[in-house]
Amino acid sequence: MEIIKSFINYISRPTVLFTVVLATFFFVFPPNNWFMKVNRKLRIYKIWSNKGGIVIFSVLLAFFLFGGLTDHNFQLIIFKPDNVPIIGLIFGVTFFLWLGMKQALENDERIANNEPVDEYYDPEDKVLVWPDLIYVEFIALILCSVFLTIWGIVLKAPLEEPANLADSPNPSKAPWYFLGLQEMLVYYDPWLAGVVFPTLIIVGLMAIPYIDLNPKGSGYYSYAERKAEISIFMFGWLGMWVILIIIGTFLRGPNWNFFGPFQYWDSHLLPALTNVNLSEYVWVKWLEQGLPKNIIKREIFGFLLIGGYFAFLPPILTLTIFKKYFEKLGTARYSVFLVLVLSLAALPAKMYLRWLFNLKYLVAIPEYFFNI
Amino acid sequence: MKDSKEGKESLFQKVSSTQIWRSIFRTGGIPTTRRQRMMGVLNNVFLHLHPVRLPKHAVKVKYTWCMGGLSFFVFLILTITGILLMFYYRPTVEHAYMDMIDLGEQVPLGIMREIHRWGAHLMVITVWLHMFRVFLTGSYKPPREFNWAVGVILLTLTLLLSFTGYLLPWDQLAIWAITVGANMGRASPFLGYEGPGAALMQIGDVKLVHPGADASFILKAGRFVGEATLLRFYVLHCIGLPFIIMIFMAVHFWRVRKDGGISGPT
Numbered sequence: 001m002e003i004i005k006s007f008i009n010y011i012s013r014p015t016v017l018f019t020v021v022l023a024t025f026f027f028v029f030p031p032n033n034w035f036m037k038v039n040r041k042l043r044i045y046k047i048w049s050n051k052g053g054i055v056i057f058s059v060l061l062a063f064f065l066f067g068g069l070t071d072h073n074f075q076l077i078i079f080k081p082d083n084v085p086i087i088g089l090i091f092g093v094t095f096f097l098w099l100g101m102k103q104a105l106e107n108d109e110r111i112a113n114n115e116p117v118d119e120y121y122d123p124e125d126k127v128l129v130w131p132d133l134i135y136v137e138f139i140a141l142i143l144c145s146v147f148l149t150i151w152g153i154v155l156k157a158p159l160e161e162p163a164n165l166a167d168s169p170n171p172s173k174a175p176w177y178f179l180g181l182q183e184m185l186v187y188y189d190p191w192l193a194g195v196v197f198p199t200l201i202i203v204g205l206m207a208i209p210y211i212d213l214n215p216k217g218s219g220y221y222s223y224a225e226r227k228a229e230i231s232i233f234m235f236g237w238l239g240m241w242v243i244l245i246i247i248g249t250f251l252r253g254p255n256w257n258f259f260g261p262f263q264y265w266d267s268h269l270l271p272a273l274t275n276v277n278l279s280e281y282v283w284v285k286w287l288e289q290g291l292p293k294n295i296i297k298r299e300i301f302g303f304l305l306i307g308g309y310f311a312f313l314p315p316i317l318t319l320t321i322f323k324k325y326f327e328k329l330g331t332a333r334y335s336v337f338l339v340l341v342l343s344l345a346a347l348p349a350k351m352y353l354r355w356l357f358n359l360k361y362l363v364a365i366p367e368y369f370f371n372i
Numbered sequence: 373m374k375d376s377k378e379g380k381e382s383l384f385q386k387v388s389s390t391q392i393w394r395s396i397f398r399t400g401g402i403p404t405t406r407r408q409r410m411m412g413v414l415n416n417v418f419l420h421l422h423p424v425r426l427p428k429h430a431v432k433v434k435y436t437w438c439m440g441g442l443s444f445f446v447f448l449i450l451t452i453t454g455i456l457l458m459f460y461y462r463p464t465v466e467h468a469y470m471d472m473i474d475l476g477e478q479v480p481l482g483i484m485r486e487i488h489r490w491g492a493h494l495m496v497i498t499v500w501l502h503m504f505r506v507f508l509t510g511s512y513k514p515p516r517e518f519n520w521a522v523g524v525i526l527l528t529l530t531l532l533l534s535f536t537g538y539l540l541p542w543d544q545l546a547i548w549a550i551t552v553g554a555n556m557g558r559a560s561p562f563l564g565y566e567g568p569g570a571a572l573m574q575i576g577d578v579k580l581v582h583p584g585a586d587a588s589f590i591l592k593a594g595r596f597v598g599e600a601t602l603l604r605f606y607v608l609h610c611i612g613l614p615f616i617i618m619i620f621m622a623v624h625f626w627r628v629r630k631d632g633g634i635s636g637p638t
């Protein structure tokens with residue numbers, strides 16, 4: 001028992017979790033033909049079949065039952081009233097992911113066999129809204145009302161001590177749907193994690209229909225016809241956003257330290273402050289001098305690195321894996337696409353720099369609150 | 373009605389042939405013929421948000437997951453329970469917290485707060501899943517690009533509604549969650565006093581952005597989360613944001629129809 005628990009604690013660490021996700025993600029959601037082939041060969045697509053669905057669901061359920069029944073620390077986090085919806089979210093997202101992918105793969109097969117997709121009906125053969133849609137809606141409304149009423153009766157809304165500005169709880173957490181942003185604060189300063197990235201997320205989401213010029217796959221589930229689009233979207237949404245929320249909610253305790261699902265939230269544990277800025281690495285550790293007084297000179301390496309990320313990576317990507325997109329999208333769309341993709345990748349990039357080198361900031365100009 | 377015996381009118385038929393009934397429901401009794409059913413949808417202000425006829429796939433739950441409709445329905449539940457809560461809740465530091473306790477203990481049917489709170493969580497989830505469905509069916513592709521963008525605005529507004537409501541119980545959970553969120557505003561580039569570029573926002577010697585005038589201050593109506601913040605969030609939560617989201621919902625629904633109804637193959 002304890003061995004299982006410490007194993008789960010271990011693999012829930014952001015370092016391990018993200019590495020596992022990164023290493024497997026593109027095989028599960030293949031962005032191109034090569035990954036698709038591997039996916040086929042290893043039969044990973046089987047998880048979207050009925051059997052696969054049952055397996056995923058059972059594993060999830062077993063995990064929550066196991067933890068919920070046997071572990072006190074686990075109970076404390078999952079039964080916190082405001083955390084309950086996130087468990088619903090985990091099951092909901094898993095179920096609908098499965099439902100969507102299942103239909104997509106079924107349609108892929110039909111398309112490959114030159115059959116019409118499942119959604120296709122003779123355009124002349126329509127049904128009347130009254131009663132065919134109205135009764136579906138009616139049932140949905142009743143089920144939803146019943147569900148909410150029962151939820152309301154069973155689970156009391158939380159009310160803690162009266163507000164007291166002098167006594168800040170540890171940890172202080174934002175509402176759960178913003179915990180992805182709060183979790184980003186570990187790696188990026190608030191001006192990026194709290195302002196620039198959210199803006200980019202909103203703008204980036206809005207930009208999707210204007211960047212994605214693929215005319216196929218409109219109005220029916222499919223995967224094979226739009227591999228890259230789905231893969232990138234899933235990476236941002238599932239691979240980063242949902243996972244960050246889960247980490248932020250369930251696995252961050254006092255002092256924003258990481259705690260595995262079965263670990264006690266020890267508030268005496270202080271975060272190890274061993275993070276070092278790039279400028280200190282270069283000037284102090286390697287060149288063995290003091291930090292230069294001139295800010296630009298001091299931070300020049302960080303600027304070069306970030307400049308390089310946004311200046312050298314684009315041409316390399318354009319000439320290699322993104323060549324097709326550049327030709328299809330044209331300069332304007334492609335540039336927006338690149339900026340968004342590079343920004344998305346900047347998050348895991350910084351995470352790994354932190355984990356591997358204890359890197360704090362690439363560019364650190366606290367004088368002007370400009371830290372990256 | 374089919375099963376009413378020949379010559380004998382059922383009660384419903386009698387009621388539905390009265391002048392009062394016919395003045396309210398323009399199409400009369402239970403529609404049985406095709407024509408009546410079509411008129412029933414067209415002649416009702418609520419139902420006529422729908423088209424009259426739909427392709428078969430569009431009414432299947434496995435296609436839409438019902439998530440857009442449920443998002444709207446949960447929004448309606450939130451509006452109704454929210455109005456009920458407003459009867460009892462006073463947005464002042466003095467009363468807010470006690471009113472919360474009373475809502476659970478003194479008010480008949482004391483689960484309105486629960487339904488409202490869990491409904492808010494649920495709406496965030498259904499809106500996400502709706503977005504996810506729209507993405508997976510590629511329904512944002514032309515001619516629906518703009519409606520996707522409207523949807524993203526709706527998602528943002530949903531989150532803001534939830535966020536502003538989070539403060540109102542005025543307990544530890546509330547103020548500290550809002551403090552964490554609102555303090556990020558301090559770091560806004562140019563607009564927050566701890567943000568990069570804030571030092572540039574200066575005319576001569578006059579600082580435009582400082583702790584008493586920046587993005588975070590505007591959000592909180594003060595340097596800390598306090599009475600003024602509570603009032604500001606209350607007004608936004610109960611009037612400002614619902615007003616805006618309803619406008620965008622109207623546009624969203626109207627565009628679903630104008631863009632050719634629910635998406636589908638070919």
Ligand code: HEM
Nearest residue numbers: 436440441443444503506511519520523524526527634635
């Ligand atoms: C308050 C939030 C929202 C409400 C109440 C809402 C409601 C609806 C409803 C009732 C439909 C009809 C079809 C269906 O039920 O799936 C619909 C369609 C649509 N929604 Fe939303 N929506 C919301 C948010 C969003 C978001 C966040 C997005 C995307 C980012 C979005 C994009 C769309 C698009 C593109 C369609 C057309 C889909 C099609 O034709 O298949 N909506 N919405």
